Amino acid sequence: RISMSVTEIRSGFTAIKANIQARDPIRTLSILSHPQSLHKVKSSDRCCIIHNLFNFYMDKVFKHCQTEDSYINRKISSIANSFLSIKRKLEQCHNQNKCLCGQESTEKFKQILANYEGLNITSAAIKSLGELDILLDWMEKSR
Amino acid sequence: PRTAAHTGELYCSLPNPRNVHFESINMKNVLHWSAPEGTGEGVLYKVKYSVYGIGKWIRKPECRNINRTWCDLSNETADYEEQYYASVKAFLNGMCSDWMETARFNPLTDTKLDPPMVNLSSTEKSISIILTAPEKWKRSPDGESVSLLQVYPGLQYNVSVLNKKTKKRWFFSISNNTLVVPWLEPGTAYCVSAQIHVTTPLIHSGFSKEYCIATLKDKTA
Incomplete structure (x- = not known):
């Protein structure tokens, strides 16, 4: 079920990627991939980072990504719905304590929040949305 | 051309290079563009690129003052865990264009694959x-x-x-x-x-x- 949702997210994002990324003029800052790349996260920390990032996108990103384009808005809400179904699945892991957060993943997530809070909310949300492929590439690579 | 005092860049009135984009096959990533409208022969170009999320634009020396309309950036974009921008500027008879950028390029998702x-x-x-x-x-x-x-x-x-x-x-x-x-x-x-x-x-x-x-x-x- 999770991989189907990830595929839905991927195709939804592909449809709006150029539009959303064009709305982000800041080349010098990344929310997810700098200074420390997601790809450097240890596999033991994966579940915790994914769990935190799904909460991050639900709580801090999708709701701040309204655009003037109804097609884009519909795609964003369908991506958010797919996120929600994965998030519910991850809750089960988290509640059964299979999703432990080590110091490294806690640090990494703090960095992501710091990157996010370094911008105004709308810019940070649009930039985070435009980086969905960074999250998906990392999730799919180390499945 | 007059120089912009604060950046040292020339004021640029030459039409811009068009359709600046990456063409990628099996992660051989080549920057392509079209000549500025109505400029004919003699246009030269220079190219720079940057890693998304890192501030620096990096010049590509092998693509400085070139008259072709492509530049192989495979080497510079080989890390497919990163994403990139590239940019092209045109020069003709002492005039220059603006820097024209690509969309954000993700080698992992934006490449085409040859058949097996x-x-x-x-x-x-x-x-x-x-x-x-x-x-x-x-x-x-x-x-x-x-x-x-x-x-x-x-x-x-x-x-x-x-x-x-x-x-x-x-x-x-x-x-x-x-x-x-x-x-x-x-x-x-x-x-x-x-x-x-x-x-x-x-x-x-x-x-x-x-x-x-x-x-x-x-x-x-």
């Missing part, structure tokens, strides 16, 4: 198909080879097998790279074509050309 190599062998009643995924672009011929299978763990193959006599065609979707097609007719020609299919991110190659082989004749007949 197809090797065939046959017995009386079966054909064996061995498929080889293309290699990722590499810096030099003797550099380390990286199969695209390593880059895309979810890589699969779609295989088409055609009976040349009856024109009957079968399709197979396989994850490993070998396929044995049994219960065939002896002494008959079969043609095989194959395609790479990656589910996430969603990428697929075209189908390869057809490779044909005949099953051995039935010795008892």
